[in-house]
Amino acid sequence: MNKSWNADQLPADLPANPMLLAEDWIGEARAAGLQRHVNAMTLATVSASGQPTSRIVLCKDFVPDPGYLVFYTNYESRKSTDIAANANVAAHFHWDAIGRQIRIEGIAIRSPDAESDRYFASRDRASQLGAWGSDQSAEIGSRAALLAQTRIRAQELGVADSGQAPGGDDGPPIARPPHWGGFRIWPIAVELWREGADRIHERALWKRQLERASEHHFTVTAWTATLLQP
Helix, strand or coil, X not given: CCCCCCCCCCCCXXXXXXXXXXXXXXXXXXXXXXCCCCCEEEEEEECCCCCEEEEEEECCEEECCCCEEXXXXXXXXXXXXXXXXXXXXXXXXXXXXXXXXXXXXXXXXXXXXXXXXXXXXXXXXXXXXXXXXXXXXXXXXXHHHHHHHHHHHHHHHCCCCCCCCCCCCCCCCCCCCCCEEEEEEEEEEEEEEECCHHHCCEEEEEECCEEEEECCEEEECCCEEEEECC
């Protein structure tokens, strides 16, 4: 008999809002302390030519109501270029040690500038400089060239002189680069998966509809829920 890593079950009465239960799962994964980045998620995008690709990003905010999650990136990166061409994305949290997964399908739109500014200001200075120093996804000849590029840009920003290494806690504030910021993923589907004995897993799927209300916001319908066979 295969081992069930978690004896708990999905609620007999599925909650009206899966984002609340998903948020609880993220908190429980963090409390378990079995993974360095419990907020790591696979983000899948599709290019204008139809080529899918995926990578790991960090979920930096999870807002159950009205229901979206946030990650940050370079707006000139491949993922951002894909999103500009096709805003339909998928995200996946997987915690193997506790036998749980969260699968999300939705629409990605840029976060408000103020939200991106607040998060950027909370980062350490070395990470802030990294956002200026790296042209994410662009080719470069060597790591040494990347470090030199970062140093030059720090000097141009006035936060390091020619004899200093970029970073450190001292110095003037560093503004958020205009090419860097957040994306909000607004789910249209959320699946919660729990590992079960003998591969009789538990799966529950919620769906809703979105209607664009503004540059950064959607109006949403109520969620509908159903159980899925494993």
